[in-house]
Amino acid sequence: MAYQSDGMVEKSGASRWISHAIMILGVLFIFFPIWLAFVASTVTQADIVRPPMPVLPGPHFWENYKAALFSGVNVPVSVMLGNSLIMALGIAIGKIAISLLSAFAIVYFKFPGRKFFFWAIFITLMLPVEVRIVPTFEVVAGFGMLNTYQGLILPLIASATATFLFRQFFLTIPDELAEAARVDGARPMRFFWDIVVPMSRTNIAALFVILFIYGWNQYLWPLLITTDPSMNTIVMGIKQMFPSGDDTANWPVIMATSILAMIPPVVVVISMQKLFIRGLVDSEK
């Protein structure tokens, strides 16, 4: 083709303007609440309560963010951020490790009940966390894991989705590769580490992004099993900041916390995006 079109459909001047206008409008619409939250985190409590609501940032940015990070309402936000980070990383890494191994077992080993195990894993896809939350709580409480990182992470680690995804990917790796490795003298786990894991790295990166956000956004589960404020994660912690009864909410600090809570997932998405776009560009096979 002599020219490059920007998308699937070639656009003339007018329709290009219109489509951009619509998209910009959409972005403004979605960003407005976030913008308001940011504005609210830079003004004083008094400014927020007095109508009309400010729409331009105020001068109290550092003050509010310092208050949020180092003292918070119940517990400093830095502690909650740390808890969330540990939980999200634990869940993402744990899920990837376990599903890589189980997919490897299901694809490369012929053992009795292989089909059964695969389908057993697959069926758990059909039960959302909420359905099994009471028995899960019972088990975690029984092990004395309330208010611990293990309690936060372990019940959420098993992942049928990731197992299924890796299984599908492994099935596309040619058998000859496994045979070549066997002839080269690689035992199964060696083959796993040297060949399978490096070849899966783009899949791992993509899954890591999704799972990190999944872990970061956990709300119900941490709410149930952490009673100690120092174990709160940030997403549920925001809720805990709302006062009960007649106390007034400290809106600037709560809003600062909300903004802080968004930063790590955004950082993960942006940094990992580079990695898996690179992975997609130099696709191998």
Add this chain to the structure above:
Amino acid sequence: MATVDLKDIKKSFGKVDVIHGVDMEIADGEFIVIVGPSGCGKSTLLRMVAGLETITSGELLIGGKRANDTEPMDRDIAMVFQNYALYPHMTVADNMAYGLKIAGMPKDQIKAKVQEAAKLLQLDHLLDRKPRELSGGQRQRVAMGRAIVREPSVFLFDEPLSNLDAKLRVQMRLEIKDLQAKLGITSLYVTHDQVEAMTMADRMIVMNGGVAEQIGTPLDVYERPQTIFAAQFIGSPSMNLMDGRIDGGQLKVNDVSLGPVDTREGDVTVGLRPEHVFADSAGVLRLNVHQSEPLGANTLLHGTLEGKAFTASLPGVHRMPGNDRDMSLNFASENLHLFDPKTGKRI
């Protein structure tokens, strides 16, 4: 370097018998080609030697030692796969070094060996590339290099050239043969291409339906095919077959007498290669030509002879003034092959 002995090797997948017993003794340094149509069990046979398939019954000896239950890595073999099976995320050097690395060889030794093999295969300037940056022929060489660096006793090739274009195939064929002769490593080479089999093999196994139809040198198979299948599979175009009869010491096809023979009386299948007939106005064979294919060096004439399809290959350009013409052909009686029509075996 080692001998390989196959003793009545059989393979079945469930109730289906794929290989019905192959016997062969392969001498040290010999180049053996296993040739046959697809589905004849040739790859399965190779994979059993490699240890990638279990042996249902029979015995496999490598270097005189029973290897039936030995893991592939302990058989001292190296294998080159049809689609090369290079590790896509490793450089050429790493691909070649992987087996040695697992074996725990010191790094500087590995490097020296990889360098040496790379030089042999003219890959020295490509060592830092990834497989996807290489052409088909280069990938093929890397796969060879991976096999060479391990200095195995036995090389196994599973249709290594079938993914290359025709010209490159001819070149790689020569290179592989050359390399094998230089290194003197016992080799088993699977192919469906009879030209590869003829040109490369010290001895070949012609397989069909899980049976070794004939084991012998290429010329042996060409000159004295033991079965109708081997006769037709080796040689291009295929050998012509005619229904004949021996009556009172005279070989006859219909009413045409092909001369005296001293074997059993009765029905026979007569085989005659296209290149073994020549134009001769006094010849007894009358070919009704339907089509001619001039190839330059020779001309293929397709037609019917005594009611059956027959192809003649005559040297040089042979202009036929129009189709549907009769021409007389002759042959030397030592080029006639006689087979038992029931068993397909040579008489």
